[in-house]
């Protein structure tokens with residue numbers, strides 16, 4: 001009811017919310033989702049290839065398409081709508097955007113112009129415990145400016161942008177992939193749907209969470225968990241300088257722990273309510289969560305809703321799959337972005353996840369295309385297993401409640417207050433990477449060790465909550481994280497020997513070894529380098545990494 005009242009002036013948003021809720025109901029339905037088979041295989045060779053690469057889905061597809069165009073590949077983007085950014089900024093840490101400049105996609109001036117808001121300090125709050133930090137996820141990027149600037153460069157370099165073109169099916173041939181799409185030309189107010197096809201050596205699927213290619217790959221599987229997000233951007237807040245990265249001030253209710261986020265934005269102040277849950281049929285709807293947002297926002301921000309001028313409402317359903325990143329099912333097709341589950345299950349920052357990996361992805365895709373390493377096994381190396389992402393599942397589970405579970409109402413707040421309190425004491429080199437979805441073995445071990453010394457019963461508290469299987473599975477990833485960290489250290493020390501050795505090997509061999517080196521680097525979180533951090537160590541433990549070639 002509250003949502004309908006406070007968002008009555010945004011009828012299109014209410015409509016979109018209803019559609020999102022229908023999708024959420026479908027995800028929770030006990031019967032498995034109806035699957036459309038969109039990818040098939042044929043053993044005949046294509047006589048002609050139109051492009052080197054086709055990128056289906058233009059939002060985060062554009063930076064990928066542009067970097068490949070800069071590297072000399074012939075690229076086309078298929079986009080269902082008109083390729084333009086949304087109004088709401090993407091928050092990210094400034095340093096994570098360096099790939100855009102290093103890969104010559106933006107000049108430093110253009111990057112500075114794309115960052116339209118910056119704010120400090122940043123608060124983390126659980127119950128009464130407050131921790132303050134700065135320079136983490138505190139830069140707001142304007143998606144409209146960013147995508148328009150990248151789009152103009154892409155077109156200038158000869159990239160082909162096919163808008164209002166909906167991907168329908170793909171047929172994988174031994175030498176390429178043929179993509180069939182429906183072009184929806186609006187001429188004289190008449191919609192004119194036409195089926196068309198184009199072909200390329202490689203199809204990159206960047207069609208988001210509902211990508212038909214990714215859904216087929218996942219075989220209609222239910223997500224292992226979901227993050228629901230609702231919020232608004234509004235003016236009328238008396239205070240709008242500081243930000244909350246994550247804040248929680250209520251006990252468990254509706255079998256959910258509510259987390260909040262708030263930050264200054266160009267159009268006002270953005271506030272989000274988000275929660276982690278499973279996709280059980282009886283879970284709350286998105287609209288009910290929005291009602292909860294409007295009920296609790298006055299307490300959270302110390303305002304009344306009537307004093308706000310709500311500019312826009314925002315929401316999202318982020319399905320997370322343990323089996324991520326998505327392993328390619330076919331030769332010549334790879335999924336990236338949200339659809340591939342590349343981001344941490346703790347965050348809905350898919351833009352940040354893509355930017356963090358942009359240099360790595362650009363190198364890997366360029367090499368794969370140039371060396372024709374486009375079979376399924378080679379493409380799998382582009383999105384490798386990352387133990388540092390897998391360990392975050394335990395944290396996500398410990399921040400959520402099962403549908404029929406009875407937990408002490410303050411258990412989650414208390415646990416998070418204790419763990420983050422330890423991180424704060426260990427300093428920025430432990431706290432900051434974690435807040436940016438980069439979990440490292442040393443800092444994680446120190447945090448867990450100190451937390452269990454302080455609260456020896458911590459394990460017994462979380463065991464019934466997360467379950468034995470989750471804990472055992474976590475241990476496996478934790479051990480792998482340690483192993484990846486050790487191997488990455490060995491590789492780093494031997495780079496002067498490795499590089500000349502590798503340059504004498506075949507391109508396909510080089511492709512595989514470089515992917516393995518990156519997998520250890522990124523899988524151990526050692527790609528993180530605290531440029532902006534006053535506490536940056538002098539030791540070689542944290543090394544800048546910009547690709548090896």
Ligand SMILES: Cc1cc2nc3c(=O)[nH]c(=O)nc-3n(C[C@H](O)[C@H](O)[C@H](O)COP(=O)(O)OP(=O)(O)OC[C@H]3O[C@@H](n4cnc5c(N)ncnc54)[C@H](O)[C@@H]3O)c2cc1C
Nearest residue numbers: 057059060080091166167207208316337338349350351352
């Ligand atoms: C409320 C909210 C706040 C967020 N805040 C942040 C933030 O602060 N920082 C951050 O890093 N991330 C944030 N995100 C997440 C971020 O927006 C996504 O991770 C990012 O947009 C994912 O990009 P994508 O290209 O993978 O998928 P999408 O954004 O879903 O884009 C998919 C693209 O594919 C196109 N497409 C879909 N189907 C077809 C088809 N059949 N044929 C052709 N084209 C198709 C779509 O039109 C679209 O352009 C937020 C998301 C939401 C909802």
